[in-house]
Amino acid sequence: MLHVRCSTRVCYVVQYFIMASPYFVQSRSVITRSGNQSSGGTPAASLRSKLTNRRRNADPVSPAAVKVEEEEARISEQRSSSAPLSTGGCPEILPTGRPHPKTESGTPTLLSHGRRRRQLKVEYDKDEGVMPVKAEHWDPPEWKKQLGYIREMRSSRDAPVDNMGAEKCYDTEAPAHVRRFQVLVSLMLSSQTRDQVTAAAMQKLRAHGCTVENVLATDDETLGKLIHPVGFWRNKVKYLKLTSAMLLKEFGGDIPDSVEGLVRLPGVGPKMAHLAMDIAWDQVSGIGVDTHVHRISNRLGWLKKPTKNPEETRKALEEWLPRELWSEINWLLVGFGQQVCLPVNPLCSVCLNQHSCPSAHKNSPTKRPKAGSPRSPSPTSSFKTKTEPDQESAVKYERTEKELRPTPVSPTTQRRRLKSKVNH
Missing domain, CATH: 1.10.340.30 (Hypothetical protein; domain 2)
Known part of the structure; x- marks a missing residue:
């Protein structure tokens, strides 16, 4: 019980520290990427864009204040993207001061900026003007x-x-x-x-x-x-x-x-x-x-x-x-x-x-x-x-x-053959 209380107190301290930041004292209206103005919770990913917009304002801002705000935005972004989901103990605190939303089963859900981006299939348009390369026909010379x-x-x-x-x-x-x-x-x-x-x-x-x-x-x-x-x-x-x-x-x-x-x-x-x-x-x-x-x-x-x-x-x-x-x-x-x-x-x-x-x-x-x-x-x-x-x-x-082929015969042999034929 003591450990749980300490964890709860730490969570409230962190929440109070974040809520006391000069950045959150300002208006919470945010301009989204689509150009629509929305109020309420500010995603951690939009903190840097707001800081950039504030730099472009006509009112001068001291370098120290800008540095402090950038450091706070970096810490908030790391906390929201890398903090593990917990099923017990104190709930995760968002930069807006609200607890992480849960589903009906009690499991915290991921925010849109924390979801893994779906991989898009890249398709290239076929160039209809280019003819397919045909294999070179081979035939023997001559x-x-x-x-x-x-x-x-x-x-x-x-x-x-x-x-x-x-x-x-x-x-x-x-x-x-x-x-x-x-x-x-x-x-x-x-x-x-x-x-x-x-x-x-x-x-x-x-x-x-x-x-x-x-x-x-x-x-x-x-x-x-x-x-x-x-x-x-x-x-x-x-x-x-x-x-x-x-x-x-x-x-x-x-x-x-x-x-x-x-x-x-x-x-x-x-x-x-x-x-x-x-x-x-x-x-x-x-x-x-x-x-x-x-x-x-x-x-x-x-x-x-x-x-x-x-x-x-x-x-x-x-x-x-x-x-x-x-x-x-x-x-x-x-x-x-x-x-x-x-x-x-x-x-x-x-x-x-x-x-x-x-x-x-x-x-x-x-x-x-x-x-x-x-x-x-x-x-x-x-x-x-x-x-x-x-x-x-x-x-x-x-x-x-x-x-x-006839074999060569000597004259003596020829005479003998002729005599034998005459005798017979």
């Missing part, structure tokens, strides 16, 4: 000239892809859904396989009956013999069975008409899906990128940065290559890669792009192939070259050529 040269080198259309590609392996007399299924099967078999081997396997399958129902009814051993020796033929037997079962169950024996549906099939990747959409459904959904397109695009510098796999190459090409060229670019580059731009030792000496290709003559033979060799141009076309896609096949052809 790509149009290089593409024109590739078209010229591919004008004869005598590469394996031209005669034994997926668009040549289906039965033109079969129903539409069967033709589409055969296109998909040829694409599945062509992975890691030369076109000549794929075409032979498709010919045997078509003779057996290349339909969804016949593939499901054929046992794995027989199906493996039909597609052998395509690359990874054992895995492809499983994929053909699983894909045929899914097509019969979900699509009524036909193939899906979307890339999303095609890539769901076992053994079908993005390249096969885009090619199937182009060949089977006559819809261009993307660029079919295989090892040839992937290799040649990197060699010609048709990509912003080198890519590691065909899928990255497809996305990079589709960013800048016009859509009307997406269907053509696959067979152009595949045939070009089968004949000229070989995986190992490309024939840069017969390529029309050897002066603009950044990879020209880096891995190519130092000498032009001799006339009559499998890798030499034919007399009718300067761009008809060897059609094997890898160096192993090239070595095989060279060995065969050496074996077929």
